Every structure is written in structure tokens, then in C-alpha cells.
Amino acid sequence: MEKSCNCDRRSFLVLLLHLLPLFLSSLSAPAEPTQPPSHDEQSQIISRFQQYLQIDTTQPSPDYQTSTRFIISQAESLSLQSRVIEFVEAKPVVLLKWPGSDPSLPSVLLNSHTDVVAFEDSKWTHPPLAGYVDERGNVSGFRPKRSLYLSFVPDEEIGGNDGAKKLAYSDVFRDMNVGIVLDEGLPSQNENYRLFYAEKAPWWLMIKSNGAPGHGAKLYDNSAMENLFKSIETIRRFRASQFDLLKAGLKSEGEVVSVNMVFLKAGTPSPTFKQKATSHDDLGRPLVTATDSSNPWWILMEEAIKKANGKIGKPEIFSGATDARYFQQLGLPAIGFQPMANTPFLLHDHNEFLNKKEYLRGIEVYESIIKAYTSYVPPGRDGVSRDEL
Numbered sequence: 001m002e003k004s005c006n007c008d009r010r011s012f013l014v015l016l017l018h019l020l021p022l023f024l025s026s027l028s029a030p031a032e033p034t035q036p037p038s039h040d041e042q043s044q045i046i047s048r049f050q051q052y053l054q055i056d057t058t059q060p061s062p063d064y065q066t067s068t069r070f071i072i073s074q075a076e077s078l079s080l081q082s083r084v085i086e087f088v089e090a091k092p093v094v095l096l097k098w099p100g101s102d103p104s105l106p107s108v109l110l111n112s113h114t115d116v117v118a119f120e121d122s123k124w125t126h127p128p129l130a131g132y133v134d135e136r137g138n139v140s141g142f143r144p145k146r147s148l149y150l151s152f153v154p155d156e157e158i159g160g161n162d163g164a165k166k167l168a169y170s171d172v173f174r175d176m177n178v179g180i181v182l183d184e185g186l187p188s189q190n191e192n193y194r195l196f197y198a199e200k201a202p203w204w205l206m207i208k209s210n211g212a213p214g215h216g217a218k219l220y221d222n223s224a225m226e227n228l229f230k231s232i233e234t235i236r237r238f239r240a241s242q243f244d245l246l247k248a249g250l251k252s253e254g255e256v257v258s259v260n261m262v263f264l265k266a267g268t269p270s271p272t273f274k275q276k277a278t279s280h281d282d283l284g285r286p287l288v289t290a291t292d293s294s295n296p297w298w299i300l301m302e303e304a305i306k307k308a309n310g311k312i313g314k315p316e317i318f319s320g321a322t323d324a325r326y327f328q329q330l331g332l333p334a335i336g337f338q339p340m341a342n343t344p345f346l347l348h349d350h351n352e353f354l355n356k357k358e359y360l361r362g363i364e365v366y367e368s369i370i371k372a373y374t375s376y377v378p379p380g381r382d383g384v385s386r387d388e389l
Contacts, residue, residue: 042360048074059157062115068092071114071152087166091154095172100147100374106179107147108373111323113156113163113184144374149176156323164323168330178332180297180373183324185338187354192313193305193365196336197289197298199318199325200254207231235259254317287328289335291315297333300372308368310339339365 055067068084071094075082081097094114100107153163167173188194209231211224239259245251291298305312318324324334339362343354 045360045363046356057115059115059155062154064090064092064114064154067114067152068094071096085167085170085172087170088154088162091162093154093163093167094152096150096152098144098148098374100144102145102377103147105146105377106177107149108370109149109151109176109178109181109327111151111153111164111181111183111327113154113160113323114152115154115157142371144370145377146179146374147176148370148374149178153323160323160326165326168326178327181324181327181332181334182369183327183334183336184322185336185340186318187338187340187343188313189342189344190313191341192311193337193339193341194313195291195298195301195315196254196318197291197315198254198287199321199336200258201287201325202321232261235261252316253319258319287325289328289333295333296376296378297335297373300376301335301337301369304368304372305365307372308365310341310365337369338362 052070055070056063057067072082075096083095085093151167153167155163185196186194209224209228211222211227212220242256246256293299302312318336322336324336327334340354340358343358
């Protein structure tokens, strides 16, 4: 009986482990018809995955130095160009580059983050840093026309301000001449891969209520606490209306506004009232990547997935915020994608895992996408057409 394997993992946001096997085969293989990976090659691919997962990059004290050394060692073994930049001390951004034959064409960027959220070791069947594999479980001779970059950035799990944001607004990024960004996606519980063209914009809202000062032994109209409760109740009703749409199946998680109160601070150790009020919000404009024929990158993505015998669900809005927003703020198209079909949604949950077959299958899908993206030449310029990819 054929065995399948499940790989326990801290996070599925490690594009490196999908892509390095592709580079290994494509840069070192002779120019001959593509063959599926042998059993030994598959074992090596899974072994690299396990090595990466064993590096502890959990917040709030991620071991970025060890993860950086691992990524650089892999790049050196494949003769890829590499660069480490610290926009913020001790928070390295790692850039890998596969130079294209036509540097005048905008490049392709695949972005990933190296940090993960903290976990409760006791609630995992196998230690999450073990990269455990249980019992259940080439683009040969290809040379890209466009340069391909891989970026590994810190601190996505805590907002990305010292990682992707610093990179996006740097001279380094400007010189990369990026035309399209691929960032993280989410697993699908069925056979259809999920593609994300937008994501929720975070809106941090702080309400400070205002009321007349006075003694706590007396009753007052419009006290600070009373006014605060009015605001909270208004927000609660709106939250309930959004939740009802979700429960009824009328909207997806990405299409509703998620509202959650994260802290409440009220009262003083004094029997008197002293209040004044301010409010603050940080709301970004909607950032959307086109999903029709006006965006060749979206069409190329769909065609490449189908060419790899993959299936696609309807375009979605990502239910949270990712590093992709920093690149979209610059006007760049960004697509969220992760080739994980038939995989339970266990984002940041205990016993998060990826099946071995799905992992290896995802590499094949990435091969198709990377070849399509890095070979694309706009109409009117010399080069191959999409039909030739």
C-alpha cells in the first residue's frame, strides 16, 4: 500500500521550500525532456523543508540569523545571486536573484516572510519545530527572460513595518524594477487553488469618551462611561450584521468587515471623574489587483495553473492583511497564492500540517507559473508568446 506523509509545520508561508527544488533542477539539469522527480530527489526536497522548519523564528524573538544562513547556503549551492540588507538592525531582508536574459523587462518578485507566530508546544501531536513526517501520509535548461527575485522579509506577523514596508520604499526595491509580486495565499479544503486579488485594509480605531467631571457618588447624564458604551453598542450592532451575512453564507470572510474589540480601559483609582476625549484611526485606501484581461499577470497565472493540471476557484479577497499591501500601495499588481489544495485550514492553529504529496505537487505548479511569468513579453516586443510557454 502506498504511503502518504504529513509534514507538521509552524507556518505554510515558506515559499523558499517550494522554489529552491525548482531552481536546483532547472539550473543543474541537462537540456532534456522534463522527468518527474525520483524518489531520492523527493526525499531531498522534503529534507530541505524539514531543515527550514527546524529553525526557530517564532515571535517575539525570531532567530533570523540562522534562517538567513540557511537561505544563503541554499542560494550559493544553486549559483543564485544573494544579498542581505538590514534596514533595521538585526532584522535581515534576504534577496535572491535569478538574472533574466532581458534586464529591460520588469522583474518578477516572489515575497515570503521568515517569522512565524508563537505556538503552544504541548498542544501539538509532534513538536512544531521538529519538521516531523508521519506514516500517513523540471524546467530543464530553462533561462528566464525576466529577472526573478525572491525576498525573505522579517516581522510580517507583527505588521511588517521593519520588513516588507522598508523594502518596498527603498532604493533597493526601486532598482529591482518589479512588475508583479506574488505573496502568500491560503490553503483550500477542496481541489481548487485559491487566488487573492485584494485583502482587508486594517483600521485601528481608538475611542476615548468625554463626559462631565464629578463625584462618583452622584448620577450624571452623558458620563464618559455611558458615552463609551453607546459607541461600543453601535459597533456591536454593526459587527452582528456582518457576522449574520457570514453565517448565512451570503458573504465570504474576505467580503465582510471583521470587527473585534481588543482592549478596554476605563475608570480611575479616584472617586472623581476627569475625562477628555480624542479618537484615532488608520484606514488605508482599498488596494485591488485587476482580475480580467486588462491584467496580463492574472491571465498568465490562470493559464499556468491550468497547464499544470490545477483547478482554480473564484477570485477572492484575503481575509486578513499581508505584506502584499505595501507593494500594492506603490501601484504594483500583487497576487496572493499558495498551491495547497485538499488541505485543512489551520492557520496559526495547533497541529498545522501540509501533506507531502500536496507539497511536491505545489512545486510543479510553481514551475509552470515561474516559467510563464519570466517568459512573458508584452505584445509588440520580440519574444515568445503565451502559446509557446
